[in-house]
Structure formats: C-alpha cells, structure tokens
Amino acid sequence: MSGTESHGGETPAQALATAKLGIWTFLATEVLLFGGLFTCYIVFRLKYPELFYTEHLKLNRPLGLVNTVVLITSSLTMALGIAAMKQGLRRRATACISLTILLACGFLGVKYVEWSEDFSHGLYPGTNLFFSLYFMMTGLHGIHVVAGICALCWVLVLARRGRFSPEYSTPVEITGLYWHFVDLVWIYLFPLLYLVG
Amino acid sequence: MLNTSSTKAYRTYILVWLALLVLTVVTWLVSYVHLGMLNVTVAMLIASMKALLVALFFMHLRYENRLLWAFAIIPLGFLTLIIGGTLADVLLRD
Numbered sequence: 001m002s003g004t005e006s007h008g009g010e011t012p013a014q015a016l017a018t019a020k021l022g023i024w025t026f027l028a029t030e031v032l033l034f035g036g037l038f039t040c041y042i043v044f045r046l047k048y049p050e051l052f053y054t055e056h057l058k059l060n061r062p063l064g065l066v067n068t069v070v071l072i073t074s075s076l077t078m079a080l081g082i083a084a085m086k087q088g089l090r091r092r093a094t095a096c097i098s099l100t101i102l103l104a105c106g107f108l109g110v111k112y113v114e115w116s117e118d119f120s121h122g123l124y125p126g127t128n129l130f131f132s133l134y135f136m137m138t139g140l141h142g143i144h145v146v147a148g149i150c151a152l153c154w155v156l157v158l159a160r161r162g163r164f165s166p167e168y169s170t171p172v173e174i175t176g177l178y179w180h181f182v183d184l185v186w187i188y189l190f191p192l193l194y195l196v197g
Numbered sequence: 198m199l200n201t202s203s204t205k206a207y208r209t210y211i212l213v214w215l216a217l218l219v220l221t222v223v224t225w226l227v228s229y230v231h232l233g234m235l236n237v238t239v240a241m242l243i244a245s246m247k248a249l250l251v252a253l254f255f256m257h258l259r260y261e262n263r264l265l266w267a268f269a270i271i272p273l274g275f276l277t278l279i280i281g282g283t284l285a286d287v288l289l290r291d
Contacts, residue, residue, distance in 0.1 A: 021265065021268055024265060027272070028271065028272035031273065032279070039279055042283075042284065043284070047287075061225070065225045072218065072221065086203070180252075183251060184252070191243070194228075195240050
C-alpha cells in the first residue's frame with residue numbers, strides 16, 4: 001500500500017493498470033449490490049404505481065437538487081485534483097481533495113436535514129414500501145459517502161506527506177474512481193426517488 | 198507538452214461539469230411537467246446521459262483499453278440479467 005516503488009517487479013505503469021482493474025472489479029460488485037435494490041424498486045413501482053407517486057411527493061425535491069449539484073461538483077474537484085497531482089502541483093491537488101471532502105460532508109449535512117424533516121413528518125423506514133426503499137437506498141448510498149470521505153482523508157494525509165508524484169499517484173486515482181462511482185449511483189437515485197417516484 | 202495537455206484536461210472537466218449541471222436542472226424542471234409515462238423515460242434518459250459523461254470523462258473510460266471497458270460493461274450485463282429475470286418472473290406469474 002505504501003511507497004513509490006513498484007511491487008512484485010512490475011513497472012509503475014503495470015502496477016497502475018492492475019490497480020485499475022482491481023477497483024473496477026470492486027465497482028462491479030457494487031453495481032450488483034445496488035442492483036438488487038434497484039430491481040426491488042422497479043418491481044414494487046410496477047406493482048404499486050399510485051403509492052410511489054403519492055409518497056414521492058413528500059420528499060424535498062429542491063434539497064434533492066441541491067445535493068445532486070453538490071455531489072457532481074465534488075466529482076469535478078476530485079477529477080481536477082487527480083489532474084493536478086499528475087502535473088506535480090501538490091498544493092493545488094491537496095486543495096482539490098480537501099474541497100471534495102468538504103462537499104461530501106455538505107452532502108451528508110443536507111441528507112441529515114432531509115431525514116430529520118422526514119422523521120418529524122412521521123415518515124420512517126417502516127412507514128410504507130416507498131419509504132423503506134427510500135431510506136434503504138439513500139442510507140446505503142450515505143454509507144458509501146462516509147467510506148469515500150475516509151478514503152479521501154487517507155489520500156489527503158499521504159499527499160500532505162509528499163507520497164505522490166506525477167509518476168506515482170495510484171491511490172489518488174483509485175479513490176477518485178470509487179468517488180465517481182458514488183456520484184454515479186446518486187445520478188440514478190435522484191430521479192428515481194425524488195422526480196418520478 | 199505536459200502543460201498544454203493538462204490545461205486541456207482541466208477545460209474538459211469543467212465543460213463536462215457544466216453539461217452535468219445543465220442536465221440536472223433540465224431533469225428537475227421536467228419533473229414538474231406531467232407527461233405520464235414519458236416522465237420516467239425522460240428522467241432515465243437524462244440520468245444515463247449524465248452517467249455516460251461521468252464514466253467517459255471523470256472515470257477516464259474514454260482513454261482506457263478494451264480490457265478495462267470489458268470490466269466496466271460486463272457488470273451492466275449481469276444487472277440487466279437480474280432485472281430482466283426478476284421482471285420475467287414477477288410480470289408473467291399468476
């Protein structure tokens with residue numbers, strides 16, 4: 001996990017290619033993890049279209065929009081951070097990564113406000129099928145955001161210690177791929193839960 | 198060389214981000230218009246366009262080799278199988 005040296009006699013380029021295949025394999029399992037919930041959503045939405053329609057109106061659509069913008073912007077700062085790291089601009093890169101972490105925390109903050117609002121309106125995971133799915137899907141996604149924040153903090157610490165260079169920035173790139181995936185899941189959750197119910 | 202290509206990369210990222218923002222606002226506005234079943238179609242179409250932008254540019258899929266493309270696409274095939282198989286059961290039962 002550490003150091004700029006290549007592992008097992010691989011060149012740094014080979015090591016990066018291997019690491020990329022590794023994270024994409026992990027993302028494949030994530031697709032299927034969320035896929036189960038998406039399947040569940042589709043089945044129940046087809047079965048109870050009226051329930052999904054009336055219940056989805058109870059969600060805070062503008063806040064959903066705000067959070068989508070926040071997460072998309074965090075994806076941008078992540079991509080910019082990786083580009084900066086590859087140029088050897090360490091300060092710019094750490095600034096971008098810090099901003100990504102900040103935006104991720106902002107996302108969770110908005111989520112907290114939304115959930116509190118739901119609870120105060122008596123909407124709980126056990127209220128009905130729609131809200132079970134809503135809390136399960138946004139909750140699982142939220143856990144992924146928390147994991148992303150942890151990974152980003154780890155990358156930030158390593159970057160501050162000067163562990164990355166234009167030749168070696170694999171952990172930054174791998175964490176970036178994971179972070180963009182978290183963004184991807186939300187890109188589908190937002191319309192399915194907030195917009196079309 | 199490194200500098201011009203990197204500046205280009207920054208510009209590409211910012212353009213992709215702007216496109217994502219526009220698509221997000223469009224899908225949000227459309228959701229207030231009642232189009233019946235078309236609402237879902239439009240929402241999913243826009244979401245998929247956004248997903249494609251994120252995958253191609255932010256996740257660098259555009260610059261990756263075929264092996265990595267296979268790693269990215271095969272899970273979507275499995276997802277289609279799961280959804281298709283489940284729906285075939287649920288919809289055709291009874």
